[in-house]
Amino acid sequence: MKTFAELHFPGRLIAVEGLDGSGKSTQIYLLKRWLEAEGIKVYFSEWNSSELVKSATSKGKKRELLTPTTFSLIHATDFADRYERHLVPLLRAGYIVLCDRYVFTAFARDVTRGCPPEWVRGNYSFAAQPDLTMFFKADLEVSLNRILEGRPKLKFFEAGMDLRLSTDPYESFKIFQGRILEQYMAMSKEFNFVTMDANENVEKQQVIVRKLVSERIDLKKFKRRSPLPLPPALAANREEEKEIEEDKAA
């Protein structure tokens, strides 16, 4: 698996991985805000968010129609759609693409569900390796508490109920997440994960994230040449607002 840099893409892809409740989404969001403020061409893509595939996925989940195989394939379809229509063109155009979860989520989850690892990896073999993968590793208890405190009702597939690990959703969730964590740990070296201490406080983690990104990627190469012009309507509004403010001040 080659990285986008090794494949001579002008853009770079940064992925975050980790269990639900590891705080990775917060970290990548803060990273995005920083890069935007620095005037860098940045795009954010979330796991399971392709418009076209979404209705099928949510139907499958709601009606509990999914098996390990169809669960895996429908997520691969979703990923392929985002990969081919968004990620690749943006990376060709020199963007920094931030992914909240990448193929490793599938490798960990689908294998935990019983899909053969070679089959899952083969299906995703069209995807290149991220230029940087940060794995947010929190103690299992910490992740579980974060999720279980905030959102008491667990969804069927989220809790791994399809695996019949336990009839209690909370118990099932705990076992399921524990197994996924094992899968992540097992591939950490193979895919060059940079392990982040997700037990640390949010601000401190973000400092480390930003430092790491600026060390690994020469960010000034990804700046927009000129600030993007605002669309006409917005620009007009801004002018008006300014005038109103000025009037008020006067």
Next chain:
Amino acid sequence: MKKSHHRFYGHGIPRVKPEDLGGKLIVVEGADGSGRSTQIAELVNWLETSGRPTVQVGLKRSTLVSEELEQAQDGNVLSRTTLSLFYATDFADQLENIILPALRAGFIVLSDRYIYTLMARDMVRGMDSKWLKNLYGIAPVPDAVFYLSVEPEELVQRNLSKKATLDYWESGMDLGLSREVFDSFLKYQGAMGEAFRQLQKDYKFEIIDANRSVNCVNKELRKKIGAVIASE
């Protein structure tokens, strides 16, 4: 109970043991206009009247994604890998919800097209055949596969006499082979025939000359299927 003859092409489906499968899986492949659907309707009729429980499956018929797949195809908005995986999802859903339970119950499953059409379509569009082979390692090896082979020129005649038009996808119009649908259809069907011959080497199916009359083809199919069923 004697051991089942079933096996998967590759990794198969998690927690499904091929030895639990009975029945027969029979596949009829061929382009639109090859007489596939007519032949299958005749075969179902024949099997059921002779007391054989029969189930039919085909492409784009899953509960899970068939509607979404149809929509996506109408708009021609999905990229190649995406469409390919979407079809694989559709196949897997029917495999687990219809084909495998039916085989477990000892039914005869008649499949109106199978993974070969899906693979051939993708091969013509430049997808990696190793990738496809891995993806469709979930499929059980059928007891018999019949490819209804019809010359592209004859397919054109049959499609036009039936619908007075040529289907966008069956003409491979997404490939830009020709701006004219007539030329594109001939080129595309020629390429599909070639892809099937390629697949035939690995997947061993019987090629049936379907340039002949419906009755003539049906007689041959019944004879061959009869032999497959008798070999229990």
